[in-house]
Amino acid sequence: MSPLKPHEQLAALLADDMAAVNAQITQRMASKHAPRIPEVTAHLVDAGGKRLRPMLTLAAARLCGYDGHYHVHLAATVEFIHTATLLHDDVVDESERRRGRPTANLLWDNKSSVLVGDYLFSRSFQLMVETGSLRVLDILANASATIAEGEVLQLTAASNLATDEAVYLQVVRGKTAALFSAATEVGGVIADASDEVTQALFDYGDALGISFQIVDDLLDYGGAAMSLGKNTGDDFRERKLTLPVIKAVALADAEERAFWVRTIEKGDQRDGDLEHAMALMTKHDTLEATRQDALHWAAKARTALGKVPESDLRNLLMDLSDYVVSRVV
Amino acid sequence: MSPLKPHEQLAALLADDMAAVNAQITQRMASKHAPRIPEVTAHLVDAGGKRLRPMLTLAAARLCGYDGHYHVHLAATVEFIHTATLLHDDVVDESERRRGRPTANLLWDNKSSVLVGDYLFSRSFQLMVETGSLRVLDILANASATIAEGEVLQLTAASNLATDEAVYLQVVRGKTAALFSAATEVGGVIADASDEVTQALFDYGDALGISFQIVDDLLDYGGAAMSLGKNTGDDFRERKLTLPVIKAVALADAEERAFWVRTIEKGDQRDGDLEHAMALMTKHDTLEATRQDALHWAAKARTALGKVPESDLRNLLMDLSDYVVSRVV
Numbered sequence: 025m026s027p028l029k030p031h032e033q034l035a036a037l038l039a040d041d042m043a044a045v046n047a048q049i050t051q052r053m054a055s056k057h058a059p060r061i062p063e064v065t066a067h068l069v070d071a072g073g074k075r076l077r078p079m080l081t082l083a084a085a086r087l088c089g090y091d092g093h094y095h096v097h098l099a100a101t102v103e104f105i106h107t108a109t110l111l112h113d114d115v116v117d118e119s120e121r122r123r124g125r126p127t128a129n130l131l132w133d134n135k136s137s138v139l140v141g142d143y144l145f146s147r148s149f150q151l152m153v154e155t156g157s158l159r160v161l162d163i164l165a166n167a168s169a170t171i172a173e174g175e176v177l178q179l180t181a182a183s184n185l186a187t188d189e190a191v192y193l194q195v196v197r198g199k200t201a202a203l204f205s206a207a208t209e210v211g212g213v214i215a216d217a218s219d220e221v222t223q224a225l226f227d228y229g230d231a232l233g234i235s236f237q238i239v240d241d242l243l244d245y246g247g248a249a250m251s252l253g254k255n256t257g258d259d260f261r262e263r264k265l266t267l268p269v270i271k272a273v274a275l276a277d278a279e280e281r282a283f284w285v286r287t288i289e290k291g292d293q294r295d296g297d298l299e300h301a302m303a304l305m306t307k308h309d310t311l312e313a314t315r316q317d318a319l320h321w322a323a324k325a326r327t328a329l330g331k332v333p334e335s336d337l338r339n340l341l342m343d344l345s346d347y348v349v350s351r352v353v
Numbered sequence: 354m355s356p357l358k359p360h361e362q363l364a365a366l367l368a369d370d371m372a373a374v375n376a377q378i379t380q381r382m383a384s385k386h387a388p389r390i391p392e393v394t395a396h397l398v399d400a401g402g403k404r405l406r407p408m409l410t411l412a413a414a415r416l417c418g419y420d421g422h423y424h425v426h427l428a429a430t431v432e433f434i435h436t437a438t439l440l441h442d443d444v445v446d447e448s449e450r451r452r453g454r455p456t457a458n459l460l461w462d463n464k465s466s467v468l469v470g471d472y473l474f475s476r477s478f479q480l481m482v483e484t485g486s487l488r489v490l491d492i493l494a495n496a497s498a499t500i501a502e503g504e505v506l507q508l509t510a511a512s513n514l515a516t517d518e519a520v521y522l523q524v525v526r527g528k529t530a531a532l533f534s535a536a537t538e539v540g541g542v543i544a545d546a547s548d549e550v551t552q553a554l555f556d557y558g559d560a561l562g563i564s565f566q567i568v569d570d571l572l573d574y575g576g577a578a579m580s581l582g583k584n585t586g587d588d589f590r591e592r593k594l595t596l597p598v599i600k601a602v603a604l605a606d607a608e609e610r611a612f613w614v615r616t617i618e619k620g621d622q623r624d625g626d627l628e629h630a631m632a633l634m635t636k637h638d639t640l641e642a643t644r645q646d647a648l649h650w651a652a653k654a655r656t657a658l659g660k661v662p663e664s665d666l667r668n669l670l671m672d673l674s675d676y677v678v679s680r681v682v
Contacts, residue, residue: 057523058505112471116464135445138467139504142441145474146497153494158485165482168475175468176387194386 030343034079037337041082041096042075048100052147064128064140069107077207078103080232080341084211084225087337094155094214101164102207104148109171109203111141116175117262160210167206174198183263185273185281185289192270193234200240201233208232220331227328228341235321236348241266242314245302246352257298263288267317269301271310280304315352322349359672363408366666370411370425371404377429381476393457393469398436406536407432409561409670413540413554416666423484423543430493431536433477438500438532440470445504446591489539496535503527512592514602514610514618521599522563529569530562537561549660556657557670564650565677570595571643574631575681586627592617596646598630600639609633644681651678 028036035042049069055061078099085095114127115137129137145168152164178195181187208229212222244259245268259266265273265288273284283300286292305311325345332338357365364371378398384390407428414424443456444466458466474497481493507524510516537558541551573588574597588595594602594617602613612629615621634640654674661667 055502055505057520058502058509060505060509061502112467115467134463135508136505138441138444139501139508142474143498143501143505145471146494146501149478149494150491150498153487153490156487158482158487161478161482161490165475165478169472169479172468172472172475173384173387173390176384176389176465176472179464179468180387180389191386 030340030347031074031076031079034083034337034340034344035075037340038079038082038086041086041099042079044093044096045075045078045082045099045103048096048151049103052100052104052151053144055143058143060136061140061143064111064136065107065144067128069103075103077106077203080204080207080229081211083337083341084208084229085215086211087332087335087341088212088215088217088221088225090211090215092214094157095211097151097155098160098210098214099207101148101151102203102210104144104151105164105168105171106203108141108144108148109175111137111144113175116179155214157214159213163206163209163213167202170202171198174202178264182265183288183291184265185284187265187270188274189267189270192265192267196234196237197230200237201230204233204236205229221333224328224331228325228332228345231321231325231328232345232348235318235325235345238267238314238318238321239349239352242268242311242318242352245305245311257301260287260298260301261293263291267314268305268310271313272301272305272308275308275310276304315349318349318352322346359669359676360403360405360408363412363666363669363673364404366669367408367411367415370415370428371408373422373425374404374407374411374428374432377425377480378432381429381433381480382473384472387472389465390469390472393440393465394436394473396457398432404432406435406532409533409536409558410540412666412670413537413558414544415540416661416664416670417541417544417546417550417554419540419544421543423486424540426480426484427489427539427543428536430477430480431532431539433473433480434493434497434500435532437470437473437477438504440466440473442504444470445508484543486543488542492535492539492542496531499531500527503531507593511594512617512620513594514613516594516599517603518596518599521594521596525563525566526559529566530559533562533565534558550662553657553660557654557661557674560650560654560657561674561677564647564654564674567596567643567647567650568678568681571597571640571647571681574634574640586630589616589627589630590622592620596643597634597639600642601630601634601637604637604639605633644678647678647681651675 053062053065053069081099081102082095085098111128114129115134127137128140152161174195175198177191177198181191181195205226206229208225209222212225217225241259244266245256260269269284269288273281276284283304287297287301322345326342329338329342382391382394382398410428410431411424414427440457443458444463447458456466457469481490503524504527506520506527510520510524534555535558537554538551541554546554570588573595574585589598598613598617602610605613612633616626616630651674655671658667658671
């Protein structure tokens with residue numbers, strides 16, 4: 025097995041395409057009139073992250089044999105949508121750090137984050153119009169609506185103990201999986217792949233995104249948290265119901281339920297509450313059950329790609345789904 | 354002359370179409386999963402306003418002889434984009450009242466305003482994709498980018514005394530005219546009008562929007578302000594450079610310039626400053642010069658429609674451009 029991780033191997037295989045995407049991003053975030061725009065965008069774009077979403081689009085298009093150049097537009101589109109949602113998320117969550125750096129809303133202000141986010145949405149919209157594909161536009165319009173609806177849903181559902189696994193899944197699709205699945209699906213569409221292959225790419229992105237988010241939520245209560253720049257228990261302190269807690273609430277007796285009502289619904293948290301929450305999740309084995317769910321979705325992602333002709337890229341995407349959950353294996 | 358104002362006559366002529374637009378808006382703002390969305394949207398949509406922008410789209414399509422139903426989609430699109438920008442504007446401006454009612458950011462919170470705004474953008478995007486017209490998508494994508502760029506520009510240019518009339522015009526196009534011109538242009542495009550007529554509709558919307566905004570900025574220092582639900586001098590207190598002040602700054606001597614630097618750039622405002630600002634604008638006659646600019650753009654709007662075949666609707670649109678400036682005549 026290569027010492028490189030799957031996303032690093034993908035990055036190596038797609039290096040030329042990714043360079044074109046980065047050039048496109050730099051060009052499109054320029055603004056002659058409003059220098060605040062590239063300042064704010066560069067702060068976030070340069071901070072890096074793995075550029076996972078645009079890589080998914082490039083890989084999907086290439087493994088379908090695409091040899092045009094619109095996959096670069098679409099990859100940049102996907103990264104712009106992602107960046108725009110991060111800018112708005114940080115305003116909504118009143119975050120102060122992202123990827124180990126101060127957030128834009130802290131460095132500039134909430135106004136800039138809201139408006140530059142809007143600008144990036146509109147730039148992404150222009151990029152996809154340039155592909156001339158109504159089907160691509162349809163997919164990305166629907167993904168945008170799912171993302172926005174999921175965010176609003178999270179706002180109202182987050183601290184509500186009635187939130188069950190079905191609602192959690194909707195929130196996760198909005199928060200993460202809708203953009204993953206759109207990213208892979210439009211890669212297939214721009215390459216004029218068969219309906220079966222395009223559907224498989226969608227299913228892969230959807231399942232990969234769900235497992236990715238479940239792992240993230242699990243790590244918030246787990247050991248490897250520091251590597252994410254997130255502190256253990258953040259979700260608990262922010263009264264966000266995620267899968268490990270939702271499962272614990274479902275299995276709670278009256279006394280335990282009262283604990284969750286006080287700490288999550290009412291937000292009355294005291295010293296030792298996080299430790300008690302962890303103890304309840306351990307008692308009901310919900311961290312392990314959550315891990316099993318993540319593995320299930322990762323396996324689903326791998327299986328979906330079985331319908332796509334074999335290639336190095338396809339195999340790397342399969343490995344990527346295993347890698348995502350390897351953080352909690 | 355009819356006792357009805359031009360926009361009221363337009364509303365009467367287009368009553369069936371407007372009913373269809375309102376039905377479309379109600380249907381599209383629904384969300385099965387996130388009831389916060391229709392709550393926030395309804396608060397703003399029900400507050401009314403004149404529905405000027407969707408009416409422009411309907412009128413433009415109809416006067417070009419359109420007899421399909423996508424003009425309703427496009428009118429709803431335009432209203433959703435407008436509503437989304439209002440939601441985000443109120444967050445950015447930290448506004449507490451709009452159209453005489455508490456703003457959504459005050460009634461709910463900034464988070465809801467940001468995210469519901471994003472949702473409405475994505476819904477508008479879905480609506481326009483349904484028309485199947487790439488040209489319509491191109492126009493609205495470009496308008497969205499101009500709007501967002503103008504908003505960011507305003508953020509950085511508003512209190513900067515170097516802001517001149519050219520920058521002001523860019524801000525005004527972003528703030529108002531870009532959506533007006535897109536609203537009229539897509540009406541022509543969906544009706545498959547000639548390039549000449551479509552261009553005339555664009556020019557009309559652009560000039561109408563500019564005169565509309567100049568009048569608004571003028572009324573902020575003028576007599577009829579109360580009818581807008583805005584208090585005289587708000588822009589001064591908020592340190593927003595608008596046309597009457599930009600013209601006064603351009604004509605200022607050293608002492609006057611020091612006054613503008615202190616009050617606008619530094620934001621150090623004291624009792625009597627607004628009165629002194631008004632006196633300087635009166636001294637340099639900039640309120641009258643601003644009024645002349647508004648009249649100039651209104652005349653340009655009327656002239657543009659000269660290239661469009663005569664009809665009741667066309668004549669009403671011409672009258673509308675006169676009506677907009679009649680507030681300051």
